[in-house]
Amino acid sequence: xxxxxxxxxxxxxxxxxxxxxxxxxxxxxxxxxxxxxxxxxxxxxxxxxxxxxxxxxxxxxxxxxxxxxxxxxxxxxxxxxxxxxxxxxxxxxxxxxxxxxxxxxxxxxxxxxxxxxxxxxxxxxxxxxxxxxxxxxxxxxxxxxxxxxxxxxxxxxxxxxxxxxxxxxxxxxxxxxxxxxxxxxxxxxxxxxxxxxxxxxxxxxxxxxxxxxxxxxxxxxxxxxxxxxxxxxxxxxxxxxxxxxxxxxxxxxxxxxxxxxxxxxxxxxxxxxxxxxxxxxxxxxxxxxxxxxxxxxxxxxxxxxxxxxxxxxxxxxxxxxxxxxxxxxxxxxxxxxxxxxxx
Amino acid sequence: xxxxxxxxxxxxxxxxxxxxxxxxxxxxxxxxxxxxxxxxxxxxxxxxxxxxxxxxxxxxxxxxxxxxxxxxxxxxxxxxxxxxxxxxxxxxxxxxxxxxxxxxxxxxxxxxxxxxxxxxxxxxxxxxxxxxxxxxxxxxxxxxxxxxxxxxxxxxxxxxxxxxxxxxxxxxxxxxxxxxxxxxxxxxxxxxxxxxxxxxxxxxxxxxxxxxxxxxxxxxxxxxxxxxxxxxxxxxxxxxxxxxxxxxxxxxxxxxxxxxxxxxxxxxxxxxxxxxxxxxxxxxxxxxxxxxxxxxxxxxxxxxxxxxxxxxxxxxxxxxxxxxxxxxxxxxxxxxxxxxxxxxxxxxxxxxxxxxxxxxxxxxxxxxxxxxxxxxxxxxxxxxxxxxxxxxxxxxxxxxxxxxxxxxxxxxxxxxxxxxxxxxxxxxxxxxxxxxxxxxxxxxxxxxxxxxxxxxxxxxxxxxxxxxxxxxxxxxxxxxxxxxxxxxxxxxxxxxxxxxxxxxxxxxxxxxxxxxx
Numbered sequence: 001x002x003x004x005x006x007x008x009x010x011x012x013x014x015x016x017x018x019x020x021x022x023x024x025x026x027x028x029x030x031x032x033x034x035x036x037x038x039x040x041x042x043x044x045x046x047x048x049x050x051x052x053x054x055x056x057x058x059x060x061x062x063x064x065x066x067x068x069x070x071x072x073x074x075x076x077x078x079x080x081x082x083x084x085x086x087x088x089x090x091x092x093x094x095x096x097x098x099x100x101x102x103x104x105x106x107x108x109x110x111x112x113x114x115x116x117x118x119x120x121x122x123x124x125x126x127x128x129x130x131x132x133x134x135x136x137x138x139x140x141x142x143x144x145x146x147x148x149x150x151x152x153x154x155x156x157x158x159x160x161x162x163x164x165x166x167x168x169x170x171x172x173x174x175x176x177x178x179x180x181x182x183x184x185x186x187x188x189x190x191x192x193x194x195x196x197x198x199x200x201x202x203x204x205x206x207x208x209x210x211x212x213x214x215x216x217x218x219x220x221x222x223x224x225x226x227x228x229x230x231x232x233x234x235x236x237x238x239x240x241x242x243x244x245x246x247x248x249x250x251x252x253x254x255x256x257x258x259x260x261x262x263x264x265x266x267x268x269x270x271x272x273x274x275x276x277x278x279x280x281x282x283x284x285x286x287x288x289x290x291x292x293x294x295x296x297x298x299x300x301x302x303x304x305x306x307x308x309x310x311x312x313x314x315x316x317x318x319x320x321x322x323x324x325x326x327x328x329x330x331x332x333x334x335x336x337x338x339x340x341x342x343x
Numbered sequence: 344x345x346x347x348x349x350x351x352x353x354x355x356x357x358x359x360x361x362x363x364x365x366x367x368x369x370x371x372x373x374x375x376x377x378x379x380x381x382x383x384x385x386x387x388x389x390x391x392x393x394x395x396x397x398x399x400x401x402x403x404x405x406x407x408x409x410x411x412x413x414x415x416x417x418x419x420x421x422x423x424x425x426x427x428x429x430x431x432x433x434x435x436x437x438x439x440x441x442x443x444x445x446x447x448x449x450x451x452x453x454x455x456x457x458x459x460x461x462x463x464x465x466x467x468x469x470x471x472x473x474x475x476x477x478x479x480x481x482x483x484x485x486x487x488x489x490x491x492x493x494x495x496x497x498x499x500x501x502x503x504x505x506x507x508x509x510x511x512x513x514x515x516x517x518x519x520x521x522x523x524x525x526x527x528x529x530x531x532x533x534x535x536x537x538x539x540x541x542x543x544x545x546x547x548x549x550x551x552x553x554x555x556x557x558x559x560x561x562x563x564x565x566x567x568x569x570x571x572x573x574x575x576x577x578x579x580x581x582x583x584x585x586x587x588x589x590x591x592x593x594x595x596x597x598x599x600x601x602x603x604x605x606x607x608x609x610x611x612x613x614x615x616x617x618x619x620x621x622x623x624x625x626x627x628x629x630x631x632x633x634x635x636x637x638x639x640x641x642x643x644x645x646x647x648x649x650x651x652x653x654x655x656x657x658x659x660x661x662x663x664x665x666x667x668x669x670x671x672x673x674x675x676x677x678x679x680x681x682x683x684x685x686x687x688x689x690x691x692x693x694x695x696x697x698x699x700x701x702x703x704x705x706x707x708x709x710x711x712x713x714x715x716x717x718x719x720x721x722x723x724x725x726x727x728x729x730x731x732x733x734x735x736x737x738x739x740x741x742x743x744x745x746x747x748x749x750x751x752x753x754x755x756x757x758x759x760x761x762x763x764x765x766x767x768x769x770x771x772x773x774x775x776x777x778x779x780x781x782x783x784x785x786x787x788x789x790x791x792x793x794x795x796x797x798x799x800x801x802x803x804x805x806x807x808x809x810x811x812x813x814x815x816x817x818x819x820x821x822x823x824x825x826x827x828x829x830x831x832x833x834x835x836x837x838x839x840x841x842x843x844x845x846x847x848x849x850x851x852x853x854x855x856x857x858x859x860x
Contacts, residue, residue, distance in 0.1 A: 032457060057609075058457065109654060111654065144527070144528075146527050156654070157484075157591040157592070157654075157655075157656070158591075158653075158654035158655050158656045159656070160592060160593070160656050161526075161527045161528060161593070161656055161658075162527040162528040164528065169446070210662075211528075211529065211662060212528035212529060212659070213528075213529060213659055213662065214528070214529025214530070214659030214660045214661055214662040215443045215446050215447065215529075215659070215660040215661065215662050216446070216662070217442075218442070218446065218452070218455070218458060219457065219458060221459060221460075222458060222459070222460050222598070222600060225459075225460040225598070225640040226460060226463070226596070226598055226640075226657075228640055228641065228642050229460070229462070229463045229598070229638050229639060229640040230463075230638065230646075230652065230654065231463050231465060231596035231598065231638070231655075231657055232596065232657045233657055233659075234654070246642060249642075249643060250643075251642045251643055253642050
């Protein structure tokens, strides 16, 4: 297990710092994809209005276990499994609040999405939105299918070589690990992988999904940026929130199709409250109407009711109908899957 | 396949690194005292190519007050430094052309906490416009297979940077190997082995090698008989007369991630975060693409005009160190044309003592770096050339050649005057012309020319050489009491480059020159 050690950048508390005398400071360690959220001045204000200044530092979700969280009020990894581990380590009891989530999606360039659809591997319900058929894709991966073998690909010079989804490194990064969680669920006949036999059964395919990619990026931001800059693989596994966040900036990228895997997993942002103040902030993130709106603005889905993604309705599904959300294996199993996949 | 495993692959000495900085960067090399951390100043260990970001960084300093203090270094050397822990506490951030190679070295990857791509540039081929017309190529449709065919037909020669020292060279090598091996996904050892004959053929077309992109462009211009250069698109678009082609069947792209280091403290990491944020604003992304011809990573900024937006397949970078190093090893020892080098070594009286000891140490260290098939000639001189000893590193028994070099090195002794030009002339005569190798001359002297032919004599001699012989550059090393003007003159005349062993060390200079041999 490679821990990308230590806490990263302190996210500036912005405006609220000036009035910090009136608020309680809450120290949090969060997954990097939420750094923009906590740095947003509107979020800072909304928290300050309730009497809190959150000083957030970022860390890889799986790396939080390696940190000493003494003096922190809460941890907010991007997945339930590492949160459960942390709760065990710090003897936090009770249900862990899960204020919002974001499903794993595949961003595709238009040509690639079109070819997948023409070959029955995806369906498109809008020019920029569709569904990826996981069983079909995994079958293609198992058989080392290349783009050249798919009809309609000959028109596009960039579509050659093995068909695969790019993800982050599953050993260090949550989104890469969640991709394996989704794939292993499908490969295991629609059941979450929970024992050695299932690990053994699914490992060869997972190994294939990872080894074709060669060197993998360490973070979900990097793979998404590569995609946006027009380089990199035409199919990339990212969080829906990353796409929503891009669309929020007013972008309407023409060469972007969002494919929702018909079986996917959610990045379930889960709070591990370490103090009473941490608990109070967790409560606010789940319940406060202003904060919930801001969460949606940053592309997250608050639990309880579909979000109104104001922009990007043609790219994103408002409701996740037709998308099966698979359960994620325990962190122990998931790490074993990641380890075997890396080979 | 027998390969030389003793070579210090990708592991130059620290001294070499310090020297590299001195030679390739405009900045003064960092000295430890003024490298202390300062709030608002980010100490960045950066790929040499990022020297073109000065204007962008100045703009950021004006806007945000964050100053960047860069130390430039080759990407692979920088990774090595990080892996050894020698970047800890000395740098706040790492900014390489790509972290692909870093990720293959867990002990280096562990030092990085977060990374953010800033811009991108793919490997491309810059083809001289006349050659392009002759080949009848349509720039947007060119494939690596066509390039290979043109090389086979003797219609295309090219230059590229040394993959063991420069990431642009490494990325080029991966692109070529992936495309020509027919590998459908990330390269494996088997792919490399299978593709070896084709790659060997392909690299017969390489007529120019360089340790840096800058010298590659200079040498290309000077020679005038090389048809193309392989490098990053951003580098090639800056060279007049080249049409830049991104092969349709795939490229490797550099994405320039700014990475924060685990060893830095909270304040420094906050500065790095602010710097990252500033680099990704629309205004700065626009400035980047316009000034450096790299591609933006935000959707709201279009690529600079003139850069083609057509999609290209991204060739996966090898996922294991064994594949990456195996490929590099194959390139050095099997695929590329071998090199022939004459070391013209000053062993005049003034070298006596510590200087001679330094020379012996540096040369002995270098024997760990010579490639298979390489021909090395030692030509020590004083009042005249004292001896001419040639050794070849034979793939079947590399040790005997290397032992020969070590033995001759140990036997060097200091006496006599300094006949620089007479000795250089003999080096050219020894090399002759017409062999299919990379030829070069290294000149190490600790003083000025005191006897024999003078500069004017040498110029006349050089001008009288045939064109092929004139392509052999002299790489002089500034050392001891040698004259910078004199040595620069020799470098300029012969199309070489001056290396400085005064800022760094003799080992470092010899080591850096390897990239040009």
